[in-house]
Amino acid sequence: MLTCGCGRWMHTEGIEERGGETGLLLWFIRSECRGCGLKVGVDVQEEQAHGFVDRLLWTDEALHRLERMPPYVAGLVREEVEQDIRRQGERVVTYETLLRPRTGERIAWDPEAKQRLDRVPAAVRAMARIELERTAADRGLSRITVSLMEEIKAKYFGMAASK
DSSP states (O other), X not given: OOBOTTSOBEEEEEEEEEEOTTSOEEEEEEEEETTTOOEEEEEEEGGGGGGGOOSOEEOHHHHHHHHTSOHHHHHHHHHHHHHHHHHHTOOEEOHHHHHSOTTOOOOEEOHHHHHHHHTSOHHHXXXXXXXXXXXXXXXXXXXXXXXXXXXXXXXXXXXXXXX
C-alpha cells in the first residue's frame, strides 16, 4: 500500500483501464490521502496493481457498463461479480471480468453468433452475453453458436428468431 508524506495510508479512489504500447493492459490507479488531501496517480501493469489497491474496486469502464444496465439487473450482476472476484482472491473488477462467465473459463464465440449478439438491444446485451456464456460453461461447451443463442432465446422468450 502507498503511504503519504504525512504518514497516512493512501486510499484507492479509482482505476482506469488503458491499453499499453506493447499490448499489455495498463491500469491508471488514482489514490488520495484522507489526511492531507494529496492526490496521486500511477500507471501500472495489471499484474503489478495488487499492492496499490486497498479494497475491492471496479474500474471506471466496468462501472460505466454496470450503470447502463437496468437497475434490477445491475444489482444482481454486481453481487454475483463481486462474489466471484472475492472467491478468486482478486480486488479489481474490470470490464473483461464483468463479461466473463462466473466459472472463470474462457468461452469463444462463433463469428455469426458474435454478430447476432451485437444486434441485441444494448439494455440487455451484457445480461444476454453472461447468460449465454454461463449456459455454455455449465454444459461444458467451449463455443457460443447461433443454435445455442436460438435455444436460449426460445427458453426465455418462448420464440425462435425468424431467418
